[in-house]
Amino acid sequence: MLCGMLAACSGMPRDNSGEAHEPWLPLAEGHLLPLEIDDNGVADLFYELLVGEIAGHMGQLQVSVAHYLRAAQRTRNPEVAERATRIALFSGDPEAALPGAERWLALEPDNQEARQVLAALLVNAGRPEDAAPHLLQVLEYLEAMEGEGLGPLVNMLARSQQGDAAVTALTLVAQARENDPQAYLAVARLALRQDLPLTAVAAAEQALVLDDHLLEAHVLRARGLVQAGDQAAALQAMDQLVARYPDDVDLRVTYARMLLQADHYDDARRQFEQAVQSRPGDADLLYTLGLLNIEVAQYEDAQRYLERVLQTGRRIPEARYYLGRIAEATGQPEQAIRFYEQVSRGEHRHESRLRAALLMGEMGQVTHAREELSALRQRLDDPIERVRVYLAEASLLRNIRDYWAGMDLLDQGLREYPDNLELLYARALMAERLERIDQVEADLTLILDQDPDNPAALNALGYILTDRTDRHEEAYGYIRRAYAQRPNDAAIIDSMGWVLYRLGRLEEAEIYLRRAYDLMEDGEIASNLAALLWDMGAQQEALDILHRALEREPDHERLHRLRERLVP
Known part of the structure; x- marks a missing residue:
């Protein structure tokens, strides 16, 4: 972490070449001489340096650090102190690096890299008051050399795991520049990145005291409120801000994205639509509006916006993919396939081929679909994606x-x-259709051997043993374990009702089966509830449930079998 902080903050070169030093490079020949020795003699100094070098090359970094730190105290050469500091950092010992950095800066007070390193180490040690003066000098140097220093400073401090200390140190810097709203703005940015939202709100408000027209401060304040859990106040503030600056499209888009995060889809859509009126050719805005309309099932509007995306010449693969999704959702499989087949690059290209093949299969082109899926699988290197196909x-x-x-x-x-849980589960379900109960039990047992609390496997094994065998007590044990994990899962509730029915506990079974049916009007659940009600004497209600289920799923095998049994 600390090495990352130091790398982030060193906008200045580390040697004349501008290249960063490797973690372990021997000092170049001649760098040790001449050295200015304090008062302990050349022999002691060379002993520390020699042992430090040898220990480092042997991988004994702690020993190397100890000797280099002692050497740094024996000479006024800053390179030795710098080397001691770098070895300590590379060895993951910031406590040892701190005295090295202090010595380095003391010997070379104009070295801004040494000052940055020391400041980062002081923050890491939880000493923000000591770090702040150094950070202030670093800031002034960066501003003089590069014109901007607060951004690099925030990036450096954002890497610290001592978030409170980092924010406190930057706050002290801001207080030293009391009339600079940008400094408090930097504190707000850092506080949000360090997950200190209330501190961010306070810093943004201080920036606004100094400059009420600072839009970023208003936005950071709102984001801080969201992060702190006060979403309503944040959205109200942003609504007022957009009303105050109605022509600021970026501000409106920021507000729209906040509304999206709050699941206020209709309000977000209105804001994005106003933004598009100002930027009719903005592909990103049009694309976002297309996806937002898909989310709320406004497919005509979604299609219109995505077709406009195609006209911009940007985000073409993504737009074609989602146009395919719209065609699929609206019952136009041939059009969906055409869109999917045009997605030849981008993150959706494999998903597009997969969906197109599945649609071909649904349209009866099974051989072609399987050829496409096989070809796709051969192109994929990722095992997860291959299993998915x-x-x-x-x-x-x-x-x-x-x-x-x-x-x-x-x-x-x-x-x-071998032993892939998803493939085993799929094979168990396939085997159940072939009434190969031994294979079902073997595959589900293999899953439970690897994952004993797998609720899907527990439920499937329990349900199949209930439905296809007389091992109902054993099945009840599996289903009860699944139910304990997912008491609101309609499929598991249905299994519990079905096993209780097979155990003869009809009144208990009715409670579970009615609850499952209320949660999901599925054909399997409907058939189980209808069978139970018929046996309990509620024949008319059973037939009503059966007929409604067949209207929804006219090809459901289990429903047809039950109807044949109840109405010969």
């Missing part, structure tokens, strides 16, 4: 009820990635 293809085969092909595919995947 296996799972997508398996889902396609399961949906078209080609369970044997699905088993073959998942067997292939598991040969490539």
Whole structure:
């Protein structure tokens, strides 16, 4: 951490070449002579230097630091103190680096790198009052040399793990420049980065006392309020600010993004729309509006904005991908495929190929879809992404009820990635469709061997044992463990109701099954609730639930089997 701080703050070169020193380089020949010796003799000095060098090359950095620090006290040559400091930092010992940096600066008081290093070390040691004078001098030097110093100073201090000390030190610098609102603005920035939101609010307010027209201070104050948990006050402040500066598009966009973070989608959309009126060709604004309209299911508006993105010539792959998503969501699979196939680069290119292939499969082009998925899998290097394609293809085969092909595919995947939990789970579900209960139990047991509390595996194993075997007490144990972890999961609640039904505990089962059905009107849950109600004598309600479920899912196998049993 400290090495990172020092690297961040050293805008000044470390030697005449402008290159930073390597962690361990021997002193160049001649650098040790002549040395100005204090009063302990040349022999002692050379002993410390020699042992320090040898220890360093042998990897005994603590020994090297100790000898170099002693050498630094025996000579007025600043290079020795600098070397002691750097070795201490490289060895991860900031406490040892601190006396080295103090000696370095004492011997070379005009060396601004030495001053930066010492300031960072003092902050790291929790001594902000001692660090502040050095930071102030560093700031003045940077401003003289580069015209701006507060930004580099904030970047340096933001790396400190002593956040309170870093902010306190910069606050002392700001107080020394009491009429500079930019200094308090820097404190606010640093405080937000160090997760001290109330301090950021106070610093931003102090900057506004000095200059009420400082827009960044208003924004930082609002962000501090959000970070502190007072979202309403932050949004109110930003709303007033936008009303005060209605022509500032960047300010309006900042407000819109805050509204998005607060899930105020309609208000955010209105702000973005006003911003687009001022910048009609801004691809980023148009793209954001497109995504925002997708989020609220306003697909026509989303499509209009994304088509305008294409006209700008920017963000084309992203716009085409989301136009594909819109076409898919609105029931236009062929158009969706066309958009997806045009996404040849960017972060969505693999996802586009995957979605296009799955849509082909749904349209009956199964062979072509599988060829596309296989080709995509071969192009991918990431095991996680390759497994994802296996799972997508398996889902396609399961949906078209080609369970044997699905088993073959998942067997292939598991040969490539043995014991992968997702592939095992998918194969267990596929095996259940083939009524290979031994395979189901073996795969789910393998998952539970690796992850004993896996709620999905516990629930699946419990449900299948309930539904396909007479091992209902054992099944109840698995489902109860899953329910303890996810008491609000509709599928697990349904399993609990179903196993209680099979155990003959009908009144308890009804409570769980009705609750599951209220949470999710799924065909599987509907069939279980209908079967229970029929056996409890509520035949008409059972038939009503069954018929409504078939209207929603006319191809659901389990619902059809139940109807055939209840209404021969």
